[in-house]
Amino acid sequence: MTMEFKTAVIGLGSMGYGMALSCLRAGQKVWGADINPDAVGKFAMAGGQGGAFPTDLNAVVVVVLNAAQTEAVLFGATGVVATLSPGVVVLGCATVPPAFAREMEARCAAAGVHYLDAPISGGAAKAAQGALSIMAAGRPEAFRAARPVLDACAQTVFELGSEAGPGSAMKAVNQLLAGVHIAAMAEALTFGMTQGIAPAAFVEVISKCAGTSWMLENRAPHIVDGDYSPRSQINIWPKDLGIVLDVAKSAGFAAPITAATLQQYMVAVGMGLGAEDDAAIAKVYARNVGLTLPGPRDPAAEG
């Protein structure tokens, strides 16, 4: 008789949905949960389980927006931890403060449940391919219990420590840079436009020069194409850079570039761009100086 590995994925947004599919593809039996019933229905159509979780889950993957939602799904009125058997593992994948991850580890341990501090990086496409980077930290037994999920979802698992915290710390470091790089790209691209440099020339030249970044190469083409359909939303950045600055404040650490960047995202939110792709930060700069960014491509015109 084959032991079936049973996983629940809580949060079927763009990242969680891809991770749930990756677990399915690895042969696991996967339950999906989301506040949006359409997401659960879509996952059921793709081979997932809907409805109540079974009592013999092996792993719970929490891919919600933030610490408050993570705490609610784990320990709220209908929190899942109280229903889990000893030895089950919870993977916390949201971007949260390191101290929160340590608190979750302790509260799970009190319930006999393992906790892996496991923030994710790579975007929706890599989530769907099972090719994420996971910045993981936790006790050896948490890593052991989580291994089938890590194998299914990740191309690279960074093992950053033997208790929760360093995974979330590294994720915060990564988000600091990613958020700054997107906004700096927009600042440079629009500055170039004021000097007659077309966005397409900016991408072509700078992507081959010392000024390039992963985010520049990934996001600047959205501006060239005038395509702001959300792959990653503006709304992510006030949240994630806010976590960075909260953690920095607790450490007595001044982060002036991060702080200036956060303000630009706040302007974008104020302009009503929160649900657009984060490349829409360029619209803040364009509005301020009176530039017109490229419009959407017209497929009919491209023959």
Next chain:
Amino acid sequence: MTMEFKTAVIGLGSMGYGMALSCLRAGQKVWGADINPDAVGKFAMAGGQGGAFPTDLNAVVVVVLNAAQTEAVLFGATGVVATLSPGVVVLGCATVPPAFAREMEARCAAAGVHYLDAPISGGAAKAAQGALSIMAAGRPEAFRAARPVLDACAQTVFELGSEAGPGSAMKAVNQLLAGVHIAAMAEALTFGMTQGIAPAAFVEVISKCAGTSWMLENRAPHIVDGDYSPRSQINIWPKDLGIVLDVAKSAGFAAPITAATLQQYMVAVGMGLGAEDDAAIAKVYARNVGLTLPGPRDPAAEG
């Protein structure tokens, strides 16, 4: 009889010296000039010509610090342009405002001399290998006259326009990003240290994640190694980001991330770090929060 191509390189700093060597290697006869006689002597030992420029130069490559020095060597009391024959080309390689490049083109044209707006990118090692990126703009006849120098010095020549200006504009765009990325790397690395992330772990993980940049991969290892011998100096950045902000101001363009970054470099200059490698911007953050960065490696301890 073979026509010998005669080039003068004015400014034998780390970039100019490498370009002069690259022209020599391509079979050109090369005169070097520098305010530092030791640099000229070193170049003569490597096969270059010292002493006065001949009257039949084909090209003059100006690789000095800024616009003021460029103007002085071209049009000052002993400026070279007055000595050049019609049809000779001047390559302006310093980082300068686009309007200054247009002015140099006009003043050279009045003397019958071609001007190529030709800022360079890639660092001293690529300069020595003849593998620079050159962001070039100028009239077709300026490109034609400069071709032997471009071929000798560059891996990639971006041809950005048919008059001077766009080369310097693109260089300013690149410097905006490069300067921000170095400082953001230092902000993130030291923030990570406050959360227990060692600099070596930072480089290992983030260089494989969405937060990476060309500058992070190039400069962060200097911090890990505690090696601040100058490959590119802190002093470059108040100058180059100052040009960016001056040009931005003329265009009515607000660049808050660049502005915040420039202030961090100013703190570094105030700490006496101006002549150190630009990775030393990390020392500003470390001092502010009371962190100790890695010291120099002890070769004796490494067996």
